[in-house]
Amino acid sequence: MYYNGMYHIFYQYNPKGAVWGNIVWGHSISKDLINWKELEPAICPSKHFDIDGAWSGSTTILPSNKPIILYTGVDSNGIQTQNYAVPANLSDPYLRKWIKPGNNPLIDPENGVNATAFRDPSTAWWLNGRWRVLVGSERNSRGIAYLYRSRDFIHWTKAKHPFHSAPNTGMWECPDFYPVSLSSKEGLDPSYMGKHVKHVLKVSLDDARYDYYTLGTYLTNDDKYVPDNASVDGWAGLRYDYGNFYASKTFFDPAKRRRILWGWVNESDFTQDDVKKGWAGIQAIPRIVWLDTNQRQLKQWPVEELNTLRGEIVKMSHQKLKKGHHIEIQGITAAQADIDVTFYIPSLDKTEEFNPSWEDAQRLCANKGSKVEGGVGPFGLLTLASKNLEEYTAVFFRVFKTSKKHVVLLCSDARSSSLEDGIYKPSFAGFVDVDLADKKLSLRSLIDHSVVESFGGGGKTCITSRVYPTLAVLDNAHLYAFNNGDETIIVKNLNAWSMNKAKMN
Numbered sequence: 001m002y003y004n005g006m007y008h009i010f011y012q013y014n015p016k017g018a019v020w021g022n023i024v025w026g027h028s029i030s031k032d033l034i035n036w037k038e039l040e041p042a043i044c045p046s047k048h049f050d051i052d053g054a055w056s057g058s059t060t061i062l063p064s065n066k067p068i069i070l071y072t073g074v075d076s077n078g079i080q081t082q083n084y085a086v087p088a089n090l091s092d093p094y095l096r097k098w099i100k101p102g103n104n105p106l107i108d109p110e111n112g113v114n115a116t117a118f119r120d121p122s123t124a125w126w127l128n129g130r131w132r133v134l135v136g137s138e139r140n141s142r143g144i145a146y147l148y149r150s151r152d153f154i155h156w157t158k159a160k161h162p163f164h165s166a167p168n169t170g171m172w173e174c175p176d177f178y179p180v181s182l183s184s185k186e187g188l189d190p191s192y193m194g195k196h197v198k199h200v201l202k203v204s205l206d207d208a209r210y211d212y213y214t215l216g217t218y219l220t221n222d223d224k225y226v227p228d229n230a231s232v233d234g235w236a237g238l239r240y241d242y243g244n245f246y247a248s249k250t251f252f253d254p255a256k257r258r259r260i261l262w263g264w265v266n267e268s269d270f271t272q273d274d275v276k277k278g279w280a281g282i283q284a285i286p287r288i289v290w291l292d293t294n295q296r297q298l299k300q301w302p303v304e305e306l307n308t309l310r311g312e313i314v315k316m317s318h319q320k321l322k323k324g325h326h327i328e329i330q331g332i333t334a335a336q337a338d339i340d341v342t343f344y345i346p347s348l349d350k351t352e353e354f355n356p357s358w359e360d361a362q363r364l365c366a367n368k369g370s371k372v373e374g375g376v377g378p379f380g381l382l383t384l385a386s387k388n389l390e391e392y393t394a395v396f397f398r399v400f401k402t403s404k405k406h407v408v409l410l411c412s413d414a415r416s417s418s419l420e421d422g423i424y425k426p427s428f429a430g431f432v433d434v435d436l437a438d439k440k441l442s443l444r445s446l447i448d449h450s451v452v453e454s455f456g457g458g459g460k461t462c463i464t465s466r467v468y469p470t471l472a473v474l475d476n477a478h479l480y481a482f483n484n485g486d487e488t489i490i491v492k493n494l495n496a497w498s499m500n501k502a503k504m505n
């Protein structure tokens with residue numbers, strides 16, 4: 001949340017180690033979303049209703065400019081309830097201390113509600129004299145977002161019908177619901193109900209461990225959400241990020257009129273063995289999120305404050321990449337860098353035919369990786385690469401064609417990222433909904449030692465990979481542009497910056 005000139009992030013945190021358990025609400029503050037000061041935990045298990053964990057939730061700023069936290073508490077029997085906490089001292093600019101009033105819990109699972117799958121209350125919104133909040137759940141494999149209403153934020157009543165649900169999608173964690181403008185990149189307050197908006201419903205699918213969203217219409221008279229016809233619930237739907245990205249949350253930043261998205265990289269219920277496979281949770285770079293002009297999907301981009309960490313810049317332009325060639329981008333710290341590149345495709349004549357059965361982008365990337373020669377592509381970047389390319393994480397495009405259009409695939413392939421065996425090294429991919437009339441494709445990749453966050457097509461498709469190189473570390477990491485397709489590709493414009501470290505206290 002943003003409150004009185006300060007950004008606050010609250011996060012699920014185990015003070016005792018990088019494994020699941022002992023969950024408290026970690027708390028850090030910042031003035032710029034980049035440099036952070038860690039404070040003591042805001043909420044710790046201490047009452048009968050949260051003694052087995054203070055799980056996820058959300059903040060809401062009440063009209064009196066008082067922040068309030070709604071969170072899920074788990075009791076000794078595994079029953080999940082929704083509770084609240086408020087600042088102990090509003091005059092403290094850091095809001096260090098939070099208290100749990102004695103009238104908790106606020107929302108208990110009623111009859112018919114799965115009491116062990118009832119969690120993660122959303123940010124509340126105000127409509128027609130009542131607050132509304134969503135709580136994620138599951139019943140008989142049907143994912144559910146329950147709606148609750150309140151006049152005073154204390155006494156809550158469950159709506160007769162779910163706000164939205166879908167069969168065969170499993171538990172819906174961390175539901176997030178917010179409006180987006182049809183005509184502007186500006187963010188909107190969650191209670192904004194103007195005419196020129198769509199609404200977004202995001203859910204984190206516990207079975208898949210990925211975040212999915214739909215675009216649709218909020219029927220305010222019925223208090224129901226209806227996805228657009230082209231927006232699909234569940235595993236075949238749109239994702240914020242087609243890589244390691246889960247349990248995300250957005251908030252409205254009134255200072256800069258933007259909606260900010262933040263999520264976990266590789267968040268899961270992990271053990272020590274899982275940590276070795278890449279399931280240790282860290283946070284991705286905060287992003288702004290807005291509706292694409294085509295109104296079929298969202299777009300994302302790193303917050304502008306990230307640019308303050310940019311150091312030395314290296315530029316490249318009008319560089320040809322013939323089939324089998326790779327060119328090193330020298331002069332930057334390749335293990336910690338920001339690369340923004342536009343590729344130009346002189347001719348699309350050699351584009352491969354797209355098989356309609358290739359609807360699974362991740363499987364397609366696995367079958368047609370960076371080494372598999374094609375017509376137009378694969379071309380892109382070899383990030384966190386060792387000198388002799390024993391290790392690298394390839395981020396690349398491959399272009400196909402149908403009778404009606406071109407199909408663009410963006411891959412972030414970690415299968416060659418490390419020489420270590422037995423660790424998590426998946427290939428991730430998503431299709432990029434772009435028009436190739438100008439024969440250009442843009443890519444921005446943020447590299448931070450063990451994380452590669454990539455934004456294709458100006459933020460239309462985003463992929464985050466967590467990787468564990470053994471050779472391509474620190475000064476031994478390299479960065480290359482490459483092409484393994486028949487068609488020559490031109491690096492029209494490339495800017496690469498060494499990135500300085502953020503301040504963490």
